[in-house]
Amino acid sequence: MKICYNKQQGVALILVLWVITLLTIMAGSFALSVRREASVISSIRDSAEASAIARAGILIAQQMLLNPDKQERWIANGSVYPINYADTEIRVKIYSEQGKININKGNKKLLKNLITFIGLEDEETIKITDAILDWRDGNDLVRMHGAEKDQYADEGLKYTPRNKPFQSIEELQLVLGMEGNIFREIEPMITIYSNKGSVDKNSASEEVLSVLAGKTAEEQEQDKDTESSQEPEENGLFGSEKKQPTTTTQGAFTVISEARLINGAKSKIKAIIKRQSANDKGKPFSVLAWTRHLGTEESLFEAELEQ
Numbered sequence: 001m002k003i004c005y006n007k008q009q010g011v012a013l014i015l016v017l018w019v020i021t022l023l024t025i026m027a028g029s030f031a032l033s034v035r036r037e038a039s040v041i042s043s044i045r046d047s048a049e050a051s052a053i054a055r056a057g058i059l060i061a062q063q064m065l066l067n068p069d070k071q072e073r074w075i076a077n078g079s080v081y082p083i084n085y086a087d088t089e090i091r092v093k094i095y096s097e098q099g100k101i102n103i104n105k106g107n108k109k110l111l112k113n114l115i116t117f118i119g120l121e122d123e124e125t126i127k128i129t130d131a132i133l134d135w136r137d138g139n140d141l142v143r144m145h146g147a148e149k150d151q152y153a154d155e156g157l158k159y160t161p162r163n164k165p166f167q168s169i170e171e172l173q174l175v176l177g178m179e180g181n182i183f184r185e186i187e188p189m190i191t192i193y194s195n196k197g198s199v200d201k202n203s204a205s206e207e208v209l210s211v212l213a214g215k216t217a218e219e220q221e222q223d224k225d226t227e228s229s230q231e232p233e234e235n236g237l238f239g240s241e242k243k244q245p246t247t248t249t250q251g252a253f254t255v256i257s258e259a260r261l262i263n264g265a266k267s268k269i270k271a272i273i274k275r276q277s278a279n280d281k282g283k284p285f286s287v288l289a290w291t292r293h294l295g296t297e298e299s300l301f302e303a304e305l306e307q
Contacts, residue, residue: 050259051292057259058255065094094256100189113212131177167192169187191254254272269293271287
């Protein structure tokens with residue numbers, strides 16, 4: 001009987017050890033699950049906080065665009081402005097839509113310069129330019145290097161040109177030959193919200209000014225290198241000081257606001273806003289478009305700040 005009792009004790013001890021091991025595994029798994037959920041909740045909380053602060057950057061930009069002091073007013077030509085609040089940093093970039101190229105109203109030369117700027121070969125540039133014009137015109141006549149219904153069908157596409165003005169700049173991606181990388185490079189320079197085919201040079205970015213001059217991005221960089229290598233005295237000859245850029249407070253604007261918390265969490269928001277008429281007693285700006293960026297673009301914290 002004593003031997004049997006010892007065997008029962010041994011079995012009981014093994015069972016207890018198994019139970020303790022199982023409970024330990026369960027406790028560890030539960031703790032890991034709690035830590036993961038806490039991390040997810042913290043990430044969501046940080047994202048929401050950063051997003052709310054980025055929205056505040058959009059509102060601040062509206063105020064600074066209307067600043068009666070012209071010296072303090074923000075310039076809507078792609079400059080990046082810093083805002084520091086407590087432990088949070090905000091960077092805001094503003095473009096005037098008047099300083100961009102209107103893809104609905106720009107003429108063939110301007111559109112061709114736009115595509116040439118990013119360095120495409122002449123043949124491809126002409127094809128894309130004509131395809132853009134064929135997309136937005138009101139007929140099915142094919143330009144010499146353009147594309148209408150038959151050309152889209154030949155490429156196996158299930159859609160045809162609208163033969164109407166572009167409803168959004170994103171629609172430009174549907175044009176035959178407009179690859180994603182091409183669109184991403186020209187996107188900051190184009191609009192559908194300006195009210196004319198010409199460009200306001202006072203609020204245009206350096207890239208758009210180069211497009212207007214018929215230069216490529218490579219030539220633009222070469223010009224920058226040449227200017228930076230000149231002596232200050234040479235730059236100042238004949239009183240040729242660089243003109244201070246100005247901008248209008250009217251029309252539509254693209255505002256990009258990015259917030260960064262002290263722990264590194266970020267959120268970026270892009271809004272297209274339009275100045276309301278003086279007779280409108282409501283908000284000074286109306287929102288035409290609103291997008292939350294998910295980090296696919298360069299961070300504004302890596303860009304050069306306005307001095």
